[in-house]
Amino acid sequence: MKGIDPWDVKEVKDYNELMKTLGVDSFSNYIKKLKDAPIEIRRGLVLGHKDFSKIYESIAKKKKFAILTGLMPSGTFHFGHMSVISQVIYYQKLGAKIYLLAADLEAELVRNIKEKDAKKIALEEYLLNYLALGLKSKNLEFYFQTTGPKKFKEYSNLSKLASAKTTFNEVKAIYGEITPQKLISSLTQAADIIYPQLEGISTTLTPVGFDQLPHANFSRDIASRMNFSLPCFTFHKLIPGLQGPNTKMSSSKPESYISFDDSEKEVERKIKKYAFSGGKATLAEHKKHGGNPDIDISFLWLKYLFEDNDKKLNEIHADYKSGSLLTGELKEILIEKINAFLNQHRRNREKSRKELNKFNLQ
Numbered sequence: 001m002k003g004i005d006p007w008d009v010k011e012v013k014d015y016n017e018l019m020k021t022l023g024v025d026s027f028s029n030y031i032k033k034l035k036d037a038p039i040e041i042r043r044g045l046v047l048g049h050k051d052f053s054k055i056y057e058s059i060a061k062k063k064k065f066a067i068l069t070g071l072m073p074s075g076t077f078h079f080g081h082m083s084v085i086s087q088v089i090y091y092q093k094l095g096a097k098i099y100l101l102a103a104d105l106e107a108e109l110v111r112n113i114k115e116k117d118a119k120k121i122a123l124e125e126y127l128l129n130y131l132a133l134g135l136k137s138k139n140l141e142f143y144f145q146t147t148g149p150k151k152f153k154e155y156s157n158l159s160k161l162a163s164a165k166t167t168f169n170e171v172k173a174i175y176g177e178i179t180p181q182k183l184i185s186s187l188t189q190a191a192d193i194i195y196p197q198l199e200g201i202s203t204t205l206t207p208v209g210f211d212q213l214p215h216a217n218f219s220r221d222i223a224s225r226m227n228f229s230l231p232c233f234t235f236h237k238l239i240p241g242l243q244g245p246n247t248k249m250s251s252s253k254p255e256s257y258i259s260f261d262d263s264e265k266e267v268e269r270k271i272k273k274y275a276f277s278g279g280k281a282t283l284a285e286h287k288k289h290g291g292n293p294d295i296d297i298s299f300l301w302l303k304y305l306f307e308d309n310d311k312k313l314n315e316i317h318a319d320y321k322s323g324s325l326l327t328g329e330l331k332e333i334l335i336e337k338i339n340a341f342l343n344q345h346r347r348n349r350e351k352s353r354k355e356l357n358k359f360n361l362q
């Protein structure tokens with residue numbers, strides 16, 4: 001698909017343009033309508049959707065709906081993974097049944113990560129952190145692609161039967177030239193996305209990053225040809241990596257992210273050394289002309305992750321722009337916020353360990 005490869009994620013420069021050319025609807029009308037939404041939704045990280053009106057109606061009329069989403073367990077859990085899970089927790093509170101999967105099959109097929117290692121990462125890095133962030137084990141089904149959900153046989157057959165509902169031409173139009181193992185991953189993902197319907201829940205939402213858009217289209221095509229309901233999607237942009245507004249956090253590049261295991265000192269070091277600044281080159285210039293908060297990573301992380309209070313965020317924005325707030329000071333605000341969050345999170349995580357054992361997963 002033009003400009004999007006789900007296995008080689010590039011930061012998108014112009015999301016509005018992308019949405020226009022690829023037929024994704026704007027999410028902006030829903031932002032104000034959703035009550036008590038997480039910061040990722042309120043501050044506009046979730047930009048696009050397909051058929052969200054069905055989900056909105058289910059919420060308003062208290063009708064049954066499910067969330068299904070997943071992550072490829074490929075490395076440490078970092079703040080780039082927050083946007084998905086915050087949304088999942090939000091919808092769980094609204095009563096949705098949650099299906100969460102770890103794409104260990106995809107990790108082995110396309111990243112060459114062995115199943116055993118992928119599972120360990122999925123449990124220790126992902127599921128444990130999800131629980132510590134507030135995901136509840138009630139009304140949740142967590143599964144691995146290799147061992148499948150409760151109805152494993154149907155799930156496994158679904159991913160294979162889906163192959164009869166597409167053609168190489170369509171696959172090429174959606175994904176470009178792909179390898180057989182990527183095609184298997186796509187068919188498996190389509191089965192993931194349709195799976196809640198096998199358990200009788202026909203209204204489903206899959207929150208994902210924009211990079212997953214080809215999978216969204218593929219699974220919707222297959223769903224309609226197999227007489228399932230069309231799965232709904234929301235698409236969020238990526239929280240930028242430390243190197244700048246158009247970079248991404250990448251598991252293979254520790255200087256691009258803050259991980260949930262980084263110590264206080266490491267957080268301080270990384271932010272001071274790497275967080276891209278929108279400030280001016282010299283102190284005098286900065287004080288005179290002010291900085292640009294909208295390209296400054298410290299500001300953007302406060303906006304999308306840590307500063308919940310709109311008034312405070314606006315003040316920081318104005319002060320940085322006027323030059324009265326210096327880059328070093330802005331970084332200090334962020335460092336303090338991250339460390340306060342992580343200290344609390346680490347305490348929560350110890351409590352969540354017991355809960356993790358209850359899952360009894362192999």
Ligand code: TRP
Pocket residue numbers: 068069070071072101103106188189192193206208212
């Ligand atoms: N492809 C996704 C990733 O790279 C993982 C995934 C597999 C997924 N199945 C899914 C995401 C179903 C959403 C829904 O992270």
